[in-house]
Amino acid sequence: MATTTIQVSREVRDHLATLAKERGLSLGQLIEALAAEQPTAAQRAERLAADRDAARRLIGVELSDEEFDDAPDVLGNIYKIAAEKARTAKGTVA
Template identity: 50%
Template structure:
């Protein structure tokens, strides 16, 4: 993999150099590390899809994408649904 040059203002270069020095790395290494920590919109979307898939599979959760998207606090709603299903399951077991 080849190297590239990125043009930034001198003040930005100096700031990056100071940060890199504090961390014992080069500016290139610092920029690489910073870039690796910032997912793209496509990577974030893939994480959301995978997170919802895992939640549905492992929690037997039936929250729709629309519910995920519209809920102000999705995790709280998932906990509510899981609790409702648990209570229903317990009641069903007692009735049998």
């Protein structure tokens, strides 16, 4: 496998070296792992398309991409409700 050099500040290099050491990895292995965790825009779009296709098959209804885009953010709304309940409970318990 061919390698390359990436220029970063000393602070960044030292931080990455510490992270690598803590995880038992070489600096190159750490960078590869970090890069693998971050999908590209094309990979995110591909995943979104696959997820929408799976949802269409699961619910048995053909929805357009526009209908998916216009649909309410159910999970986001659940998070908002849970956060509000947590804030309210924290205020009454204290």
